[in-house]
Amino acid sequence: xxxxxxxxxxxxxxxxxxxxxxxxxxxxxxxxxxxxxxxxxxxxxxxxxxxxxxxxxxxxxxxxxxxxxxxxxxxxxxxxxxxxxxxxxxxxxxxxxxxxxxxxxxxxxxxxxxxxxxxxxxxxxxxxxxxxxxxxxxxxxxxxxxxxxxxxxxxxxxxxxxxxxxxxxxxxxxxxxxxxxxxxxxxxxxxxxxxxxxxxxxxxxxxxxxxxxxxxxxxxxxxxxxxxxxxxxxxxxxxxxxxxxxxxxxxxxxxxxxxxxxxxxxxxxxxxxxxxxxxxxxxxxxxxxxxxxxxxxxxxxxxxxxxxxxxxxxxxxxxxxxxxxxxxxxxxxxxxxxxxxxxxxxxxxxxxxxxxxxxxxxxxxxxxxxxxxxxxxxxxxxxxxxxxxxxxxxxxxxxxxxxxxxxxxxxxxxxxxxxxxxxxxxxxxxxxxxxxxxxxxxxxxxxxxxxxxxxxx
Amino acid sequence: xxxxxxxxxxxxxxxxxxxxxxxxxxxxxxxxxxxxxxxxxxxxxxxxxxxxxxxxxxxxxxxxxxxxxxxxxxxxxxxxxxxxxxxxxxxxxxxxxxxxxxxxxxxxxxx
Numbered sequence: 008x009x010x011x012x013x014x015x016x017x018x019x020x021x022x023x024x025x026x027x028x029x030x031x032x033x034x035x036x037x038x039x040x041x042x043x044x045x046x047x048x049x050x051x052x053x054x055x056x057x058x059x060x061x062x063x064x065x066x067x068x069x070x071x072x073x074x075x076x077x078x079x080x081x082x083x084x085x086x087x088x089x090x091x092x093x094x095x096x097x098x099x100x101x102x103x104x105x106x107x108x109x110x111x112x113x114x115x116x117x118x119x120x121x122x123x124x125x126x127x128x129x130x131x132x133x134x135x136x137x138x139x140x141x142x143x144x145x146x147x148x149x150x151x152x153x154x155x156x157x158x159x160x161x162x163x164x165x166x167x168x169x170x171x172x173x174x175x176x177x178x179x180x181x182x183x184x185x186x187x188x189x190x191x192x193x194x195x196x197x198x199x200x201x202x203x204x205x206x207x208x209x210x211x212x213x214x215x216x217x218x219x220x221x222x223x224x225x226x227x228x229x230x231x232x233x234x235x236x237x238x239x240x241x242x243x244x245x246x247x248x249x250x251x252x253x254x255x256x257x258x259x260x261x262x263x264x265x266x267x268x269x270x271x272x273x274x275x276x277x278x279x280x281x282x283x284x285x286x287x288x289x290x291x292x293x294x295x296x297x298x299x300x301x302x303x304x305x306x307x308x309x310x311x312x313x314x315x316x317x318x319x320x321x322x323x324x325x326x327x328x329x330x331x332x333x334x335x336x337x338x339x340x341x342x343x344x345x346x347x348x349x350x351x352x353x354x355x356x357x358x359x360x361x362x363x364x365x366x367x368x369x370x371x372x373x374x375x376x377x378x379x380x381x382x383x384x385x386x387x388x389x390x391x392x393x394x395x396x397x398x399x400x401x402x403x404x405x406x407x408x409x410x411x412x413x414x415x416x417x418x419x420x421x422x423x424x425x426x427x428x429x430x431x432x433x434x435x436x437x438x439x440x441x442x443x444x445x446x447x448x449x450x451x452x453x454x455x456x457x458x459x460x461x462x463x464x
Numbered sequence: 465x466x467x468x469x470x471x472x473x474x475x476x477x478x479x480x481x482x483x484x485x486x487x488x489x490x491x492x493x494x495x496x497x498x499x500x501x502x503x504x505x506x507x508x509x510x511x512x513x514x515x516x517x518x519x520x521x522x523x524x525x526x527x528x529x530x531x532x533x534x535x536x537x538x539x540x541x542x543x544x545x546x547x548x549x550x551x552x553x554x555x556x557x558x559x560x561x562x563x564x565x566x567x568x569x570x571x572x573x574x575x
Contacts, residue, residue, distance in 0.1 A: 046480070046481070046542060046543070046544075047544045050544060074504035113470075114563075139527075141481065141482070141536075220476075225476065225554075226474070226476075227471075227474055227477070227557045227558070227561075228474035229470040229471070229561060229575065230575060231474060269474065269489065270486070272489055272528045272529075272530060273474065273475075273476045273489065274476075274488055274489070275479050276476070276487030277476055277528060278478035278479065278480055278485060278530075278531050279487075279532065280480065280483070280485065280521075280534055281532075282532045283523065294527075294528075295523065295525055295526075295527060296527065297527060297528070298527065307475065322479075329541070329545050332547060368540075368547060369547070370547035370548060372548070372549050374549065377487075378549040379549060379550050379555040380546075380555060380558060380562070381515055381548075381550075381559065382514020383511070383512075383562050385562075398549060400548075401547070402547055438481065439545045440544035441541055441542065441544070442481045442482070442541075442542040442544060442545070446480050
């Protein structure tokens with residue numbers, strides 16, 4: 008029976024592609040599905056594009072392909088990347104330039120049409136309220152501050168690009184799992200209303216979309232994480248899929264990490280809301296019928312996905328400007344490390360008040376005590392810390408206030424409590440973004456989707 | 465007896481807009497039955513009250529011995545707006561593993 012092997016690429020903008028080499032060289036993969044876009048990445052890319060209209064794509068796609076393409080070409084591996092970000096054509100040009108310089112040839116497809124930022128008014132006039140999905144709030148309140156707005160496209164344009172003969176597919180925003188479902192639907196000719204098979208593909212895409220998290224990385228546990236072998240050479244997950252959607256998850260031989268029932272199910276539920284209705288543009292998955300069979304030796308069988316018809320809407324995630332964050336930090340050693348941080352926080356609060364700065368919200372955290380565990384930090388340790396760092400943050404509409412806030416801290420070094428640590432106090436103001444998830448009728452977006460195939464080199 | 469979840473379960477958390485979500489997993493079926501009984505929406509709401517969260521949602525998944533937990537309005541408006549060090553909610557799962565529940569002595573995978 009025909010099988011298709013797909014390997015995970017990156018799991019976020021900035022992730023490492025070194026483990027992808029093992030998947031290509033020793034993992035027998037035919038495709039690499041590489042996810043460069045988290046919910047927030049488009050905000051970063053929007054800033055790039057404002058400075059330079061030819062930018063706006065995930066830059067790491069270029070050196071990644073420059074390093075992987077000779078291997079991929081040798082092994083006949085195709086790559087699907089959402090590294091196009093806000094500008095898939097810009098990404099294609101940057102990559103084609105490298106390919107020309109190296110004398111390499113490849114057919115590169117771009118998928119565009121996911122951005123709806125320029126169409127918000129048109130869509131609203133056409134009857135799309137674009138209200139906030141969770142709160143129901145009216146988009147009018149944030150419309151002027153929108154920085155990006157992109158629909159999550161599905162797997163169909165990717166499958167179509169592959170059918171046209173693409174070696175590399177560059178998309179903008181697509182559902183992360185579509186990077187895997189696209190090649191599966193293309194290879195097996197799955198019908199777009201074959202809900203159970205599409206659900207199987209969605210499951211596998213979801214298990215691959217966070218790179219090392221699907222194979223033992225970030226294994227949330229006490230003690231067990233220390234038994235994950237060879238983090239330094241952790242292999243990214245690989246799915247070997249049959250035409251009926253059954254699959255075996257594994258990783259390349261000789262790599263670190265672990266593919267087991269435990270590591271795979273942690274990734275299955277990652278960033279999922281209702282597990283009985285996991286929405287994607289192509290199908291709605293019920294995770295409650297999935298079966299996992301851990302065969303040992305870093306092999307886990309997956310089957311039993313059940314799918315329901317795809318939704319009539321596509322999810323759009325938009326981001327809008329929502330003020331500035333100012334940050335200040337200062338650290339102290341024993342004795343009374345925590346108490347000295349707390350005293351410093353009190354002093355800073357007094358200074359902010361006396362200056363009359365308009366601050367909407369603020370946060371006080373003690374690094375080494377509660378900055379990650381919050382109110383669930385155990386107070387038994389608080390007064391015995393060897394050292395502690397104070398981290399204070401504010402949200403303000405005034406960028407100058409956010410900049411000035413950090414500059415309050417260095418002064419404490421000579422005029423505050425004793426045994427002060429490093430003075431990495433001054434951090435630039437950071438722009439804060441509100442996220443606006445909403446729904447739009449799918450045909451209004453899909454009618455604008457376009458797939459272009461060009462030969463590079 | 466009182467048992468910290470870290471001694472009998474594993475967990476991972478992530479973010480979607482203003483939601484933090486957690487997968488809580490038992491290593492075995494016997495422990496799963498205890499988690500299902502003890503880790504209730506009410507217990508979760510109390511445990512995470514310090515984060516100022518909204519509604520708690522909870523789904524048991526018998527097929528993978530897991531509880532899916534969603535904490536609404538948990539991230540100060542979302543990762544890109546949050547002032548917290550843990551803006552992505554990656555450590556919400558660690559916070560959960562600190563919860564203590566009533567469990568029988570001698571669960572198979574008790575650390």
